[in-house]
Amino acid sequence: MSGARLARTVRHAENAGLTFVTFADAVVPAVPGSPASARLDAVTRAAFVARTTTAVGLVPEVPTTYPEPFHVATQLASLDLTASGRAGWLASVTPGDAAPAAYGRAPVADLDREARDVVQVVRDLWDSWEDDAVVRDVATGRYVDRDRIHRVDFVGASFSVVGPLITPRPPQGQPVVLARSGDVAGPGRDGERLVDVVLVGGTDVAAARAAARAVVAADPGARAVVEVQVVLDAAGRTGADRLAELDAAGPWAPGTALRHVGDPAGLLALLAELADDPAVAGVRLLAASLDTDLPVLAREVLPALRADRRTAAPRSGATLRDHLGLTRPADRFAGAARATA
Amino acid sequence: MTDPTPQTRPADETAHPITRPGAEVHLGVFFQGVNHTTIWSDPESGSQTDFASFERVARTAERGLFDAFFLGEGLRLRESRGRLHDLDVVGRPDAITQLAALAAVTERIGLVATQNTTYNDPVDLARRLASLDVLSGGRAAWNVVTTDNAWTGENFRRGGYLDHARRYDRAEQVLATARRIWDAWPDADRPDGSVARVEAHGDLLDVAIDPTTPRSPQGHPVIFQAGDSAQGRDFAARSADVIFSRHGSVLADALEFAADIRARAVAAGRPEDDVKIFPGTAIVVGDTPAEAEEKARWVARQQVTPATALHVVGTIWAEDLSGYDPDGPLPAHDPVVAELGGEGGSSTTGARTHEVAARWRALAEAEGLSIRDLVIRVSGERGFVGTPSAVADRLVRFVRTGSVDGFNISPWIIPSGLDDIVDRVVPELQERGAYRTAYTGTTLREHLGLRAPLTRRGAGAADAREAALAGV
Ligand SMILES: Cc1cc2nc3c(=O)[nH]c(=O)nc-3n(C[C@H](O)[C@H](O)[C@H](O)COP(=O)(O)O)c2cc1C
Numbered sequence: 001m002s003g004a005r006l007a008r009t010v011r012h013a014e015n016a017g018l019t020f021v022t023f024a025d026a027v028v029p030a031v032p033g034s035p036a037s038a039r040l041d042a043v044t045r046a047a048f049v050a051r052t053t054t055a056v057g058l059v060p061e062v063p064t065t066y067p068e069p070f071h072v073a074t075q076l077a078s079l080d081l082t083a084s085g086r087a088g089w090l091a092s093v094t095p096g097d098a099a100p101a102a103y104g105r106a107p108v109a110d111l112d113r114e115a116r117d118v119v120q121v122v123r124d125l126w127d128s129w130e131d132d133a134v135v136r137d138v139a140t141g142r143y144v145d146r147d148r149i150h151r152v153d154f155v156g157a158s159f160s161v162v163g164p165l166i167t168p169r170p171p172q173g174q175p176v177v178l179a180r181s182g183d184v185a186g187p188g189r190d191g192e193r194l195v196d197v198v199l200v201g202g203t204d205v206a207a208a209r210a211a212a213r214a215v216v217a218a219d220p221g222a223r224a225v226v227e228v229q230v231v232l233d234a235a236g237r238t239g240a241d242r243l244a245e246l247d248a249a250g251p252w253a254p255g256t257a258l259r260h261v262g263d264p265a266g267l268l269a270l271l272a273e274l275a276d277d278p279a280v281a282g283v284r285l286l287a288a289s290l291d292t293d294l295p296v297l298a299r300e301v302l303p304a305l306r307a308d309r310r311t312a313a314p315r316s317g318a319t320l321r322d323h324l325g326l327t328r329p330a331d332r333f334a335g336a337a338r339a340t341a
Numbered sequence: 342m343t344d345p346t347p348q349t350r351p352a353d354e355t356a357h358p359i360t361r362p363g364a365e366v367h368l369g370v371f372f373q374g375v376n377h378t379t380i381w382s383d384p385e386s387g388s389q390t391d392f393a394s395f396e397r398v399a400r401t402a403e404r405g406l407f408d409a410f411f412l413g414e415g416l417r418l419r420e421s422r423g424r425l426h427d428l429d430v431v432g433r434p435d436a437i438t439q440l441a442a443l444a445a446v447t448e449r450i451g452l453v454a455t456q457n458t459t460y461n462d463p464v465d466l467a468r469r470l471a472s473l474d475v476l477s478g479g480r481a482a483w484n485v486v487t488t489d490n491a492w493t494g495e496n497f498r499r500g501g502y503l504d505h506a507r508r509y510d511r512a513e514q515v516l517a518t519a520r521r522i523w524d525a526w527p528d529a530d531r532p533d534g535s536v537a538r539v540e541a542h543g544d545l546l547d548v549a550i551d552p553t554t555p556r557s558p559q560g561h562p563v564i565f566q567a568g569d570s571a572q573g574r575d576f577a578a579r580s581a582d583v584i585f586s587r588h589g590s591v592l593a594d595a596l597e598f599a600a601d602i603r604a605r606a607v608a609a610g611r612p613e614d615d616v617k618i619f620p621g622t623a624i625v626v627g628d629t630p631a632e633a634e635e636k637a638r639w640v641a642r643q644q645v646t647p648a649t650a651l652h653v654v655g656t657i658w659a660e661d662l663s664g665y666d667p668d669g670p671l672p673a674h675d676p677v678v679a680e681l682g683g684e685g686g687s688s689t690t691g692a693r694t695h696e697v698a699a700r701w702r703a704l705a706e707a708e709g710l711s712i713r714d715l716v717i718r719v720s721g722e723r724g725f726v727g728t729p730s731a732v733a734d735r736l737v738r739f740v741r742t743g744s745v746d747g748f749n750i751s752p753w754i755i756p757s758g759l760d761d762i763v764d765r766v767v768p769e770l771q772e773r774g775a776y777r778t779a780y781t782g783t784t785l786r787e788h789l790g791l792r793a794p795l796t797r798r799g800a801g802a803a804d805a806r807e808a809a810l811a812g813v
Contacts, residue, residue, distance in 0.1 A: 003476040007445060027464060032551035033535045035527055039553045040472035047441035048476045051392065067465060070416070070496045071435070078434035082392050082442040102464045104547030129432065134390075138382045141648030144432070146425040149418070159498040164418060164425075168390055168432040 009290055010049040016298035017313035019323050020057025022090055028098040043075045050083040057320035059088035064118040066103045070161055073125035080170035085319035088176040091119055093183045117156030120188045124152040126174050127331045128164035150333040173328045176320050196326055197223045201256040205273050208258050212279040223281035226274055227257040231288040232296045264300035275310050354592045360743040366736050366775050367747025369409040370402045379430045380643040380754050387756050389430045397756035399443050405763030406777050408788040409451035412436035417493045428649050437469045444477035451785030455484040458512040460497045464550055467519035470562045471554035479558030479784035484565040487512050509572040514543040516580055520796045523561045525552040559784035561794035578605030582791050589620020590724055595744035617746040623724035626761050637726040640753050641717045650713035657697050667713040733769035
């Protein structure tokens with residue numbers, strides 16, 4: 001849980017050649033009352049490694065349900081600035097009664113609408129400053145051109161935000177938005193794409209490929225990334241033994257993600273099969289233990305994928321959008337008739 | 342801040358007795374100054390948003406063995422008369438996010454995030470601050486502010502829900518809840534090894550949570566408070582570790598403020614030195630007194646550009662004066678509006694315009710000042726101006742007379758504005774035995790010489806604990 005340990009783990013992930021790392025989060029613990037549920041805030045963790053890494057994408061999970069959308073937009077824009085364009089946002093949804101009790105609010109009834117509203121207003125806010133808003137015009141004494149900074153005047157089902165953001169437009173224009181399939185069901189206003197990268201599951205390879213194809217069919221500009229849970233033979237133990245031990249403490253990572261338990265060669269075969277489908281843009285590896293699985297991935301899996309040109313290590317100086325083949329979006333307000341701001 | 346009161350020159354500072362002969366000066370840096378403090382028009386002025394600028398200032402401060410690096414907060418861009426204010430530096434990162442990145446590239450310096458209690462959820466605040474504190478190895482602090490205007494609230498779910506009179510009630514409840522969240526983790530106090538559930542149901546908040554953040558090496562983030570009203574001072578005296586004040590340029594004023602805070606701390610059942618005082622200030626040094634004065638005049642003219650001068654006067658007149666000559670006289674007519682409202686995040690809320698205008702007119706006439714000269718003259722107190730040795734003498738005197746514990750310096754230029762202070766003033770302080778020559782602790786609490794967090798002072802701290810948990 002220390003900063004040094006976090007920085008080391010993410011550096012190893014970067015050195016292993018992973019494109020991005022995600023920082024899972026939840027404000028309420030998996031096991032209430034247990035110190036084993038210790039978890040630090042995801043954006044803060046991602047920011048801590050923004051300057052200890054140079055190439056890997058940093059993707060904190062931030063729920064759309066309950067946190068203030070204005071703060072979410074500010075924090076993620078700030079992360080993108082600090083990480084020179086390597087920020088993403090895993091936008092999640094928080095059902096249940098524990099989170100609203102923490103925030104002192106009634107449970108959100110329409111989680112879909114809330115998720116859509118929050119992602120929409122965050123995107124609006126990221127564009128509220130045009131890229132060239134800071135003009136530093138010494139002759140007239142103006143630091144910014146106020147015509148290039150816009151109110152958003154967003155009105156959603158449960159909240160409204162006038163804007164503009166307090167933070168200038170981040171390097172990527174819009175940090176990359178990721179979400180699990182179905183969590184943020186678009187489209188947004190005027191058909192806007194709300195999610196750039198959709199995380200899909202599937203009980204077998206065929207199902208995962210089909211899910212990826214469905215994403216791309218619905219929106220050819222979106223990327224589908226398959227989630228794969230990984231428990232490798234490592235540290236002198238089989239993956240199966242490690243999984244049995246994890247399951248003994250309650251089922252490990254339930255859900256519909258693909259899962260590989262076993263040797264690195266088997267994982268390589270699975271990944272190759274996935275990658276053969278052009279709809280699959282990538283995989284999100286959910287390792288049972290970073291300490292145990294990451295060294296094996298770094299040594300035995302990623303080099304083979306690179307040798308086969310199935311992946312490339314991220315380049316320092318490039319943005320997360322660059323690595324995912326997403327273009328930098330134009331500002332929705334650019335050139336718009338003067339807004340009040 | 343534009344202070345409508347003309348600045349008074351320091352009286353004879355040596356008349357005040359030295360009450361703390363061995364006391365050391367502590368320094369912090371505030372990035373970036375409010376309003377027009379930060380000069381952006383000079384070729385030396387770098388990016389106000391690039392991480393590199395923040396890193397350079399933080400590292401310079403750390404080289405100068407500063408206690409802390411501060412970030413301010415403003416949750417809505419300032420406006421004047423319904424339009425975005427475009428003359429000052431604007432646009433900044435989220436404080437905790439930025440400080441987390443800085444934590445990884447610094448080793449000792451404290452990292453202070455200004456965070457408002459009105460438009461933040463207590464669970465998010467407590468968790469994010471604790472996360473910064475753990476990741477930085479115990480170097481985090483929270484500068485508690487209460488900005489409550491409805492205009493800022495338009496960016497948030499609840500809108501402007503809080504009555505101004507109750508801003509510190511909410512602050513008290515939020516801080517007390519945060520402290521309980523920080524105390525929930527097992528340690529010597531909670532030997533059963535479980536995490537305590539926190540239920541706080543006040544009239545201004547409602548929290549039920551099983552916390553997830555482990556305790557930091559310094560126990561709790563350090564609590565700063567900035568807010569000058571009587572309620573603000575009482576809140577600090579009951580619940581804060583340090584006050585970030587506006588009283589540090591005129592010694593008599595600083596002493597009066599310190600006496601007031603000590604009395605309030607004692608009334609709240611705390612030792613009188615339990616609340617440290619760090620006024621914001623600026624420092625301008627030169628090789629000779631004349632050179633320093635010349636530089637201070639230059640700084641003031643860079644800060645108060647012709648457009649800024651007309652804007653400041655226009656704020657009091659509540660009209661657009663941009664057609665006026667900044668080198669000419671004040672408008673001949675009186676302000677039309679008698680009292681200014683609080684729109685736009687303005688610092689002049691409630692100003693009685695006719696009084697201010699009359700005072701300014703008298704001053705301008707007496708001293709023959711143009712609009713621009715007048716605005717420079719009334720733009721707050723200018724801090725410390727002189728040779729490094731003279732400035733060091735005064736800083737030490739402020740501390741050793743017991744008026745302050747340290748200073749929070751706003752550099753007037755980013756990112757090079759701290760270089761002179763670290764390279765020239767700090768060595769003078771060290772020569773006088775009034776400044777550390779190396780960090781002796783690793784946490785911010787240690788740098789500041791603070792006692793344990795208010796809720797964690799063992800059996801004798803029952804009163805303090807109660808005071809700190811007031812309201813929930
Ligand atoms: C030196 C100083 C710096 C401050 N910096 C900030 C800031 O960065 N952001 C903010 O919202 N409030 C800031 N404030 C605090 C607000 O002015 C304060 O919370 C508000 O005015 C209400 O408190 P009061 O009525 O007690 O002054 C600062 C106050 C002082 C004295």
